[in-house]
Amino acid sequence: MKLAYIGTYPPRECGIGTFTENLTKSMLGIDKQGVQHNEVLVIAMNDGNQKYIYPQEVKLQIRQEQQTDYLEAANFINISGADVCILEHEFGIFGGLSGVYILPLLHRLEIPLIVTLHTILDTPSYNEKAILKEICKMADKVVVMSQKAILFLTSIYDVSQEKIVLIEHGVPDIHFDRMDSKKEFKLTQKKLILTFGFIGRNKGIETVIKALPEIIKKHPDILYIVLGKTHPNVLRHEGEEYRTFLQLLIKNLHLESHVLMLNEFIGEVVLFKYLSACDIYITPYLNKAQITSGTLSYAMGVGCAVVSTPYWHAAELLNENRGRLFDFNNHQQLAGVLNELLDDPETLKQIQANAYEYGKNITWPKIGKKYLHLSNSLLSFPKQEIYKKELVINLLLLPPFSLTHIKRLTDDTGIIQHAKFGIPNLKEGYCLDDNARALLMVLMTYKQKKEEQALELMPIYLSYIHYMQNIDGTFRNFLSFSRTFLDEVGSEDSFGRTIWALGYLIGNAPNDAYYQTGKLVFFEAFPNFEKLNSIRSIANTIIGVSYYLKTNASDEQMMEALKNLTNKLMKAYSVHHSEDWHWFESLLAYDNGILPLALLHSAQITQDPRVQEVALITMEFLEEHTLKDGVLSVIGNKKWYIKDEERSFFAQQPVDAMAMVLMFHQAFLMTGEKEYLNKLFDSFMWFLGENDLRLSLYDFETKGCCDGFENYGINRNQGAESSLAYLISHLTVLQADEEFYQSDVIENHTKRLQPESL
CATH class of the missing domain: 1.50.10.10 (Glycosyltransferase)
Structure with a gap:
């Protein structure tokens, strides 16, 4: 069986990436003789402008905010020979509003789809809910990692329970002796408390630090290790502000000899040595809204005694005496729980044994077999037939978006x-x-x-x-x-x-x-x-x-x-229109689409149906004179188009095409009528050769846009106005494509007002 995976992937430092890597390896189907029965290929998600040197199983990369990359990935998967596609979904790793760029990719897939959900929100925004529902509609199976997740999907997102499969978060099958690990780290004389994972304000590490003075009174041999780098997104936007705050707190509480912050992203082997060496593992997160925690699963897999705030995954996993809970932000309660456990070694050992017993059932080899069984089950049935939206914008026809000429x-x-x-x-x-x-x-x-x-x-x-x-x-x-x-x-x-x-x-x-x-x-x-x-x-x-x-x-x-x-x-x-001339002047001059566009914007704010009616009438009049059979022919600036005279076809300028693109986009937003997207895209293609001369005004070499065309041909100068008109139009096409795939959002968007008669 050939399996395609979409998600982040090492060496990108990301918890989802580690999950994807472990899942792919666990599904290779290697038998006792070492023979591999399955083939894997990975589509890796890149963040920002970051570049990574990936291992050979990564066959394609998607830049998070490049919409065309998603479409190319869909085409690649469809012709790759893959039997099943597995998507690792997490808010924040896919581009567009609430990750909407993943929808066109999934829409185009021609093979069965399994979606693993790493985050499910109980109070999603309108967009988050609409997009996750759409993803679940397109999935053949949806994998979650907790019972709470099943409840949320069925009650909040209207996902059929028959489509949902519970498969726990896997943990590496790595084991070390506790005392040997303590000796290696020179911690035999210490009681070790550990937290690991990416660092950010939502982790609540300050709660543990504030609890330490009370614990040290009874247990002066305590050492708290915070093992993990600052999350890349936090580092990019806030720098090391949170880590600096924690270090200052440690200093003010005189805890320098009791807290060690290791700013590293370490491999799993070393990580499991630390987990094996620790006496108590803590996840002091500040928010209940975490449906899955890989760090918590890892700690359970090793057999750690876990103390945690009651976020969703922890509240479920620490049942049956597998750990202890304390309230969010409550360092006094945490100090009491830790002192109680440290004072009672037998209870601590029993909790560790219970956790270890649970962890034996969620090792990656066992989790991989569950995913393989699920994948094989989908091969026995044809891919589900779901409603497919008609594609109206083909982003693969667009050149790559570039600011090169603007910078020049x-x-x-x-x-x-x-x-x-x-x-x-x-x-x-x-x-x-x-x-x-x-x-x-x-x-x-x-x-x-x-x-x-x-x-x-x-x-x-x-x-x-x-x-x-x-x-x-x-x-x-x-x-x-x-x-x-x-x-x-x-x-x-x-x-x-x-x-x-x-x-x-x-x-x-x-x-x-x-x-x-x-x-x-x-x-x-x-x-x-x-x-x-x-x-x-x-x-x-x-x-x-x-x-x-x-x-x-x-x-x-x-x-x-x-x-x-x-x-x-x-x-x-009112002054200039007549039965056969629905316009604001006695001529069609320059930048014409701006006039109906302005009224559409005004109507959206004022909710005045009469304004919207004039906007639509004048838009249709302009369209009648400029858009025929899917080809835009804007009014030329040579002589313009005076009422009852001949229109000018030459000195057509990009700013006029931009106005048409913006006008049809706003009409689509106001009415939800898909026909305007077709007209928007037809208008944009004026830049790329769908015009009267059938010549592209976009210069693929300079990344600029020519200033228009005359009766002799293209005006090859590439000034700011024309290049900016092209780029604004390009961005509007990308935005319209994104909005099109937010189907539920669009259907409930601002509805077309009921017009009154003029």
Whole structure:
């Protein structure tokens, strides 16, 4: 039998990775003669930009936030000859909101699927619940490791009990003599208390440290060893703050000779020597919501006397005198429990014996046989028929997302607005429009992909915007390469695009410094909102205000401003529309999709059905004139399209295609109608050659986007506006694909309002 596994894998330092490695080895089916009967292949999950040198069983890697990697993995598994796929599921190791990127992979699998759930939440968020339910629907069998997990799956996630299989967490079949281990570590004169695993604030190690002074009064030979590195995610975002806190606590309580913190990720052989040497093992976790604990299982497997807080797995596993429980954060109670056990060696030995007896039944060879039996049982039946969503977006057609050209255009002042082919044209300097678009793009990039490059670029664009703001809240637009102002007040369009970016920033800032700066500039500009006359400036400002109100819904003054701006756009429609011309002007000019997009955003916030009706009518009118048979033909900027005259096909620009992508995306979010995803993707493919010239504007060599096409062909210059339009559109496609697979979320999303007659 050939088995495919999806999960983290060593040398990545991760508990799930260790589990996956042990499971694969236990399922090789090696008989007494040493013959291997099964073949394994591993699809390893990578975090961030980390790279690992994997062993030969790892055949493919998935970068956590790269959606196309998941699709390529599905194709690989389907043609690999694998008979069964086993997924190790844990929140946090898969990309997208609540790990949604795993859904398209599972959706495409053509072989039976077993899912092992390492975390099951009793109070999941809406997204967490919807995604886990979807995973369980696609699984042929769902493996859990405790009775509590079965209860949660059936009562909270509506999973059929017939689909659920209980297989305990395995432990390595490694054993050492207790006294020999103590001698090796020179601990024969010590009573050893041990905690191991990744270190983070939820581990509650401070509870044990606070309990030690009371214990030392009776047992001065106590040594508490904390064995484990700081969790990589904690280290990445918080550094060693928690470890430093613990070390300071140890110093303040004068426990330096009684606590040893070993900042190591050690192999299983050495780990089991420490476990064998310890007298009492402690898991002092701070939260009950842990359905499975590998460290607890390991301690039980060795035969440790375990003392633990009553998180779910511990409360179940320590039944029948296999350990002792104490309340969360209660160091006085812990001190009493430990003193009681240390005072009574016979009781301690009995608990150790009970744990050892239990542990004999959960060694990896025995657990592996259970998984093999389960896998074989699935081969006897055809893969379950489940509802398959029709795929509307093919991410494999997209080039890899890259900020290479944007970095090339960006210096420490801002993004250069123009380029000669793929080279920055420094003579043209900078403009506010492009730095606002650039800020929006890197915010979207960091939110979706967590790319550090985006975080590094963010303050450059934000500081440019701040620098260009006048004392009255308006903005200058143009700045020369020598940092000389080239205008006193920029265009209304540049003002509106800036408010869009700032409104998005306020709702999606990666830290407080960026949030506070963005909010300051936004509100300095606020008095100028009511002065706007250009409908595109009004539209861009509406979008920015709408993003602001998504996270500040109680701001009545801003809500009133949104309604006033919306009324201006609605008035423009009222003045210019006729029976055969459903538009805001007597011509279709540039950036047209922004106008219906703005009304869609406004309707989402104000819940005004009349606004949404105009948005949909004008969107359909624009679509009628630009999208035919799945090919987008945006209005050319040569002559535009004046009512009752011929439309222009040349000087088509990327910013217009971007507006169409964003417009259809917002329509999908508002209505849940899948047809808009088709139109969104068709609009995006304009960049990649599905256009009037059938030529790609995206440059696969420079990673930039050409400025458009003329009657002579492609305009090969790759300025900021065009490249940013492409990247924003690319990110929107990725986001739409993610939202599509959150089917339950989408079905209950903001419903289309019932329109009134105009």
